[in-house]
Amino acid sequence: MARVIIGVDPHKRSATIEVINERERTLAQGRFGTDHDGYQAMLAAGRRHKERLWAVEGCNGIGRHVAQRLVADGETVVDVPAKLSARARVFSTGQGRKTDPVDAHSVAVVALRTPGLRQVTVDDTSVVLRLLVDRRDQLGRTRTDIVSRLHHLLLELIPGGAKKDLSAQQARALLNTVRPRDLAG
Structure with a gap:
């Protein structure tokens, strides 16, 4: 298991990340554009941590573009289903409010606590x-x-x-x- 989980809440034009350790302590946060420069800045922010695992919400939907780019750049990525991150958000905040930082935190927590999440692979076909x-x-x-x-x-x-x-x-x-x-x- 990676020592650091990077939770990603993707959108069409931006992605919010939160980096947590094994004890769910937040190490870093950020919001990045999905254009070339924003993606490179997000990748650099994630690569500051040695043993990392990227957890992207909805890799078959809205998160596909970010997940596929990360995998193409040699990163390890797991798919966090939206339903699981929504449950984690409700339990952690008490009211289920949706904000990008809360969503990114929920994605990271689900990846930390849920064994057997699907690892994303390059899907050229x-x-x-x-x-x-x-x-x-x-x-x-x-x-x-x-x-x-x-x-x-x-x-x-x-x-x-x-x-x-x-x-x-x-x-x-x-x-x-x-x-x-x-x-x-």
Whole structure:
């Protein structure tokens, strides 16, 4: 077991960390951006401690980007499920208030006290698949947007517009039938 646990509460644009020892004494805290400079500063803050273990909340969700970067840089990272850190937060504070420093502390305490947390590994295949899926979704949204604009245009130019399922050839044929009669045409 590592002598120091670094609890990470990740967000899209920032990450809050708290470093605790085996007796849950806070050794350091900080809030860092997730851009290149912020990440490097966070990594440097963590590397000040020799025997360290990074505990990141939600490594399959919002914490994925931070966890994968840490693993790629040779750090040992465990995944702390959000439900466990929420329970630890309620028990430690008494009211369950969510603040970033309290969340980071809860993540670190869960990693310290819970054996068998999943160790994060480099996941290149999932990253590639996620990029492909995101690209496919983006292309689908773009196509829907273009078809919607085309339908709106045809509604302005042709009385009654065009049918719902319209191919590119059908749209071209319809546009070829339009004869301008006024300034808008």
